[in-house]
Amino acid sequence: xTAVSQTPKYLVTQMGxxxxxxxxxxxxxxxxxxxxxxSKKFLKIMFSYNNKELIINETVPNRFSPKSPDKAHLNxxxxxxxxxxSAVYFCASSQTPSSNQPQHFGDGTRLSIL
Amino acid sequence: AQTxxxxxxxxxxxxxxxVTLSCTYxxxxxxYYLFWYKQPPSRQMILVIRQEAYKQQNxxxxxxxxxxxxxxxxxxxxxxxSQLGDAAMYFCAYSTNSGYALNFGKGTSLLVTP
Numbered sequence: 001x002t003a004v005s006q007t008p009k010y011l012v013t014q015m016g017x018x019x020x021x022x023x024x025x026x027x028x029x030x031x032x033x034x035x036x037x038x039s040k041k042f043l044k045i046m047f048s049y050n051n052k053e054l055i056i057n058e059t060v061p062n063r064f065s066p067k068s069p070d071k072a073h074l075n076x077x078x079x080x081x082x083x084x085x086s087a088v089y090f091c092a093s094s095q096t097p098s099s100n101q102p103q104h105f106g107d108g109t110r111l112s113i114l
Numbered sequence: 115a116q117t118x119x120x121x122x123x124x125x126x127x128x129x130x131x132x133v134t135l136s137c138t139y140x141x142x143x144x145x146y147y148l149f150w151y152k153q154p155p156s157r158q159m160i161l162v163i164r165q166e167a168y169k170q171q172n173x174x175x176x177x178x179x180x181x182x183x184x185x186x187x188x189x190x191x192x193x194x195x196s197q198l199g200d201a202a203m204y205f206c207a208y209s210t211n212s213g214y215a216l217n218f219g220k221g222t223s224l225l226v227t228p
Contacts, residue, residue, distance in 0.1 A: 033215060041153075041203055045215035056215055090159060099147045099209040100166065103216060105159035 003027050006091050006106035013081060014114050021076045021109045023091030029104075031055075031097045032074035034066060037088040037108070049074055050097050078111075086113045118206050118219035126225045127196045134181075135191045135222045137206030146210040148182065148189045153221070154202040162204070165189065193224075201226040 004025045013019055025032065033056075034046040048056035052068045063079045078085060088108045094101040118139045127133035139148070150162040165173045165182050172180050177194045189208075193200055203223050207216040 031214070035216075041221050043205065043216075043218040045217075048215055088157065092159075097214040099145070099211045099214065102149070102161050102164060104161075105151075108157045108159075110157075 004091055004093055004104050004106040006089075006109050008109060009107060010110050010112075012112045012114065015081055015083060017081050018077070018079045019081060019111070020078070021089055021091075021111075023074050023076070023106060025072055025091075025093040025104070027093055027095075027104060029093040029095050030071055031094045031101075032068065032071070033092040033094075033103065034074065034076050035090040035092060035105075037090060039087070043090070047074075047076075048097070055097060081111075081113050083113050086111055118208060118217055120204075120206055120219035120222050122222045123220070124223045124225065126227060127193070127200075128227050129196055129198060131196055132192060132194045133196055133224065135193075135204050135206075135224065137189045137191070137219055139187050139189060139206070139208050139217075139219075141187075141208065141210060143210040143212060146208050148180075149207045149209070149216065150178070150180070150189075150191045151205045151207060151218075152200075152202045153205065154199075159205075163191065196226050198226050198228070200224060 031050045033048045037043045047066045049068045091106040092103040094103045146167045148165045152160045163175045181190045203221045205221045206219040
Protein backbone atom coordinates (compact mmCIF):
# COMPACT_ATOMS: atom_id res chain seq x y z
CA UNK A 1 0.00 0.00 0.00
CA THR A 2 1.31 3.44 -0.93
CA ALA A 3 1.82 5.53 2.20
CA VAL A 4 1.60 8.98 0.59
CA SER A 5 -0.09 9.05 -2.78
CA GLN A 6 -0.44 11.99 -5.14
CA THR A 7 -2.58 12.29 -8.22
CA PRO A 8 -1.95 12.92 -10.99
CA LYS A 9 1.71 11.98 -11.47
CA TYR A 10 1.94 14.15 -14.57
CA LEU A 11 -0.06 17.23 -15.46
CA VAL A 12 0.34 19.10 -18.72
CA THR A 13 -1.80 22.16 -19.20
CA GLN A 14 -1.91 25.61 -20.73
CA MET A 15 -1.14 28.96 -19.19
CA GLY A 16 -4.13 30.55 -17.50
CA UNK A 17 -5.84 27.28 -16.60
CA UNK A 18 -6.80 26.19 -13.09
CA UNK A 19 -5.67 22.79 -11.84
CA UNK A 20 -5.62 20.70 -8.67
CA UNK A 21 -3.26 18.10 -7.28
CA UNK A 22 -4.55 15.67 -4.70
CA UNK A 23 -2.63 14.07 -1.86
CA UNK A 24 -3.66 11.37 0.56
CA UNK A 25 -1.71 9.61 3.31
CA UNK A 26 -2.71 6.38 5.04
CA UNK A 27 -0.10 6.57 7.79
CA UNK A 28 -2.35 8.18 10.37
CA UNK A 29 -0.09 11.24 10.47
CA UNK A 30 -1.27 14.58 11.80
CA UNK A 31 0.89 16.84 9.62
CA UNK A 32 1.07 17.26 5.86
CA UNK A 33 3.21 19.41 3.60
CA UNK A 34 3.56 20.67 0.06
CA UNK A 35 7.04 21.23 -1.39
CA UNK A 36 8.02 22.60 -4.79
CA UNK A 37 11.07 21.26 -6.65
CA UNK A 38 12.21 23.60 -9.41
CA SER A 39 14.06 22.83 -12.61
CA LYS A 40 17.39 22.95 -10.76
CA LYS A 41 16.13 20.32 -8.30
CA PHE A 42 15.87 22.77 -5.40
CA LEU A 43 13.16 21.79 -2.91
CA LYS A 44 11.32 24.45 -0.96
CA ILE A 45 8.43 24.27 1.46
CA MET A 46 5.19 25.88 0.35
CA PHE A 47 2.59 24.95 2.97
CA SER A 48 2.08 22.78 6.00
CA TYR A 49 -1.09 21.70 7.77
CA ASN A 50 -1.44 20.09 11.18
CA ASN A 51 -4.79 18.47 11.95
CA LYS A 52 -6.38 20.42 9.09
CA GLU A 53 -5.02 23.76 10.28
CA LEU A 54 -2.47 25.81 8.35
CA ILE A 55 0.82 26.14 10.24
CA ILE A 56 3.23 27.15 7.49
CA ASN A 57 2.52 29.45 4.60
CA GLU A 58 5.72 30.48 2.89
CA THR A 59 5.89 33.32 0.41
CA VAL A 60 3.76 31.70 -2.24
CA PRO A 61 1.50 33.56 -4.71
CA ASN A 62 -2.11 33.54 -3.56
CA ARG A 63 -2.96 31.72 -6.79
CA PHE A 64 -1.91 28.65 -4.80
CA SER A 65 -4.53 27.52 -2.30
CA PRO A 66 -4.15 24.40 -0.18
CA LYS A 67 -7.21 22.67 1.18
CA SER A 68 -7.31 20.01 3.89
CA PRO A 69 -10.78 18.39 4.14
CA ASP A 70 -9.45 16.01 6.80
CA LYS A 71 -6.06 15.23 8.25
CA ALA A 72 -5.43 12.43 5.72
CA HIS A 73 -5.80 14.73 2.72
CA LEU A 74 -4.07 17.89 1.59
CA ASN A 75 -4.95 19.11 -1.88
CA UNK A 76 -3.29 21.91 -3.80
CA UNK A 77 -5.31 24.11 -6.13
CA UNK A 78 -3.56 26.48 -8.50
CA UNK A 79 -5.38 29.26 -10.33
CA UNK A 80 -4.29 31.08 -13.47
CA UNK A 81 -1.26 28.89 -14.10
CA UNK A 82 1.92 30.61 -15.25
CA UNK A 83 5.02 29.29 -17.02
CA UNK A 84 7.02 29.64 -13.79
CA UNK A 85 4.72 27.19 -12.05
CA SER A 86 6.29 24.36 -14.04
CA ALA A 87 7.94 22.15 -11.42
CA VAL A 88 7.59 18.93 -9.51
CA TYR A 89 5.27 19.25 -6.51
CA PHE A 90 5.78 16.89 -3.60
CA CYS A 91 3.34 16.09 -0.86
CA ALA A 92 4.73 14.77 2.43
CA SER A 93 3.48 13.81 5.86
CA SER A 94 4.88 13.33 9.35
CA GLN A 95 3.47 12.00 12.61
CA THR A 96 3.55 15.46 14.20
CA PRO A 97 5.02 18.85 13.26
CA SER A 98 7.96 18.15 15.57
CA SER A 99 11.36 18.45 13.96
CA ASN A 100 12.41 14.94 14.98
CA GLN A 101 9.70 13.30 12.91
CA PRO A 102 10.88 12.04 9.52
CA GLN A 103 8.76 13.15 6.62
CA HIS A 104 7.37 10.61 4.17
CA PHE A 105 7.11 11.85 0.62
CA GLY A 106 4.76 11.06 -2.22
CA ASP A 107 6.18 10.33 -5.67
CA GLY A 108 5.67 13.88 -6.87
CA THR A 109 3.51 15.49 -9.55
CA ARG A 110 5.32 16.93 -12.54
CA LEU A 111 3.44 20.01 -13.68
CA SER A 112 4.27 21.31 -17.15
CA ILE A 113 2.80 24.57 -18.39
CA LEU A 114 2.65 25.07 -22.16
CA ALA B 115 18.26 33.23 7.11
CA GLN B 116 18.62 29.56 7.70
CA THR B 117 20.52 27.78 4.94
CA UNK B 118 21.96 24.46 3.91
CA UNK B 119 25.00 24.33 1.63
CA UNK B 120 26.06 21.34 -0.40
CA UNK B 121 29.25 22.45 -2.09
CA UNK B 122 29.57 19.49 -4.47
CA UNK B 123 27.02 19.64 -7.30
CA UNK B 124 28.34 16.32 -8.66
CA UNK B 125 30.41 13.45 -7.31
CA UNK B 126 31.59 10.21 -8.84
CA UNK B 127 32.60 6.96 -7.17
CA UNK B 128 33.54 3.50 -8.37
CA UNK B 129 31.56 0.51 -7.28
CA UNK B 130 32.74 -0.89 -3.93
CA UNK B 131 34.58 2.32 -3.09
CA UNK B 132 33.72 4.90 -0.42
CA VAL B 133 32.49 8.41 -1.07
CA THR B 134 31.73 11.34 1.22
CA LEU B 135 29.17 14.02 0.43
CA SER B 136 29.57 17.28 2.28
CA CYS B 137 26.94 19.50 3.87
CA THR B 138 27.09 22.57 6.05
CA TYR B 139 24.14 24.37 7.56
CA UNK B 140 23.41 27.53 9.40
CA UNK B 141 20.82 27.84 12.12
CA UNK B 142 20.55 29.82 15.33
CA UNK B 143 18.39 27.11 16.91
CA UNK B 144 19.88 24.81 19.53
CA UNK B 145 17.42 21.97 18.99
CA TYR B 146 17.23 20.59 15.47
CA TYR B 147 17.46 17.43 13.41
CA LEU B 148 19.51 16.69 10.34
CA PHE B 149 18.60 14.41 7.48
CA TRP B 150 19.95 12.99 4.26
CA TYR B 151 17.40 12.15 1.56
CA LYS B 152 18.08 10.26 -1.65
CA GLN B 153 16.24 10.99 -4.89
CA PRO B 154 16.87 8.40 -7.62
CA PRO B 155 15.79 8.99 -11.24
CA SER B 156 12.38 7.58 -10.29
CA ARG B 157 11.88 10.91 -8.44
CA GLN B 158 10.98 9.35 -5.07
CA MET B 159 12.34 11.05 -1.96
CA ILE B 160 13.81 8.39 0.30
CA LEU B 161 15.09 9.03 3.82
CA VAL B 162 18.63 7.68 4.11
CA ILE B 163 19.66 8.69 7.61
CA ARG B 164 18.91 11.20 10.36
CA GLN B 165 20.82 12.72 13.25
CA GLU B 166 19.64 14.42 16.41
CA ALA B 167 21.71 17.55 17.05
CA TYR B 168 21.88 16.88 20.78
CA LYS B 169 23.52 13.48 20.22
CA GLN B 170 27.27 13.43 19.80
CA GLN B 171 27.31 9.89 18.44
CA ASN B 172 27.23 9.77 14.68
CA UNK B 173 24.24 7.98 13.15
CA UNK B 174 24.79 4.84 11.08
CA UNK B 175 22.46 2.90 8.79
CA UNK B 176 24.15 -0.11 7.20
CA UNK B 177 26.56 1.29 4.56
CA UNK B 178 25.57 4.89 5.30
CA UNK B 179 27.06 6.91 8.13
CA UNK B 180 27.40 10.56 8.98
CA UNK B 181 30.16 12.73 10.38
CA UNK B 182 28.37 15.31 12.49
CA UNK B 183 30.48 18.22 13.69
CA UNK B 184 28.10 20.45 15.63
CA UNK B 185 30.50 23.31 16.34
CA UNK B 186 31.44 23.49 12.67
CA UNK B 187 27.78 22.98 11.61
CA UNK B 188 28.88 20.22 9.31
CA UNK B 189 26.95 17.05 8.47
CA UNK B 190 28.64 14.88 5.84
CA UNK B 191 27.36 11.56 4.51
CA UNK B 192 29.70 8.64 3.94
CA UNK B 193 28.63 5.82 1.66
CA UNK B 194 30.75 2.69 1.98
CA UNK B 195 30.96 -0.16 -0.52
CA SER B 196 29.12 1.94 -3.12
CA GLN B 197 26.62 0.13 -5.32
CA LEU B 198 25.14 1.02 -8.69
CA GLY B 199 21.79 1.53 -6.98
CA ASP B 200 23.27 4.35 -4.90
CA ALA B 201 23.35 6.58 -7.97
CA ALA B 202 20.95 9.44 -7.21
CA MET B 203 20.62 13.04 -6.06
CA TYR B 204 21.38 13.35 -2.37
CA PHE B 205 19.84 16.14 -0.37
CA CYS B 206 20.94 17.33 3.04
CA ALA B 207 18.21 18.93 5.15
CA TYR B 208 17.42 20.07 8.64
CA SER B 209 14.33 20.94 10.61
CA THR B 210 13.74 22.81 13.84
CA ASN B 211 10.86 22.83 16.27
CA SER B 212 10.16 26.44 15.44
CA GLY B 213 10.16 25.88 11.69
CA TYR B 214 8.64 22.42 11.28
CA ALA B 215 9.43 22.08 7.58
CA LEU B 216 12.58 20.65 6.07
CA ASN B 217 15.17 23.13 4.80
CA PHE B 218 17.01 21.51 1.93
CA GLY B 219 20.37 22.01 0.30
CA LYS B 220 20.64 22.14 -3.49
CA GLY B 221 21.68 18.52 -3.71
CA THR B 222 24.66 16.49 -4.88
CA SER B 223 24.34 14.24 -7.91
CA LEU B 224 26.18 10.97 -7.26
CA LEU B 225 27.34 8.87 -10.17
CA VAL B 226 28.45 5.30 -9.50
CA THR B 227 30.68 3.72 -12.13
CA PRO B 228 31.29 -0.02 -12.60
